[in-house]
Amino acid sequence: MLEFRVQDMTCGHCAGAITKAVKQVAPQASVEVDLDRHRVRVQGEADGEAVKAAIADAGYTPEPAGN
Template sequence: MKTEFIVADMTCNHCVQTITQAVQGVAPGASVHTDLAAHRVTIESAADAAALRAAIEDEGYDVQPA
């Protein structure tokens, strides 16, 4: 299942790494693609979208549905 979020405060590669690790902590097999310019995170995973969103928010990011 593909889930997309807008993470407006994702601004650098450190953010990308933090978000990727947070998502993979909830869904270890997840494929995480990020677009820094668009502030978009696309996740391929069977995990629930709410759990993925919560994992990113727990790292301090503001997450909106794409």
């Protein structure tokens, strides 16, 4: 599982844009977005760097999520 903190994700549109971006690089992965905690979780086969780059390319700032 990959988890990122995305502080500049603030609304449903943001969540949709990030989900779409992640699905483009990891189509089989499950994407969970928690707007309240500004977290994105990706489960399944996905390259962490590719997912991070996809989120950044969508206009957001992904950071490693520390528990």
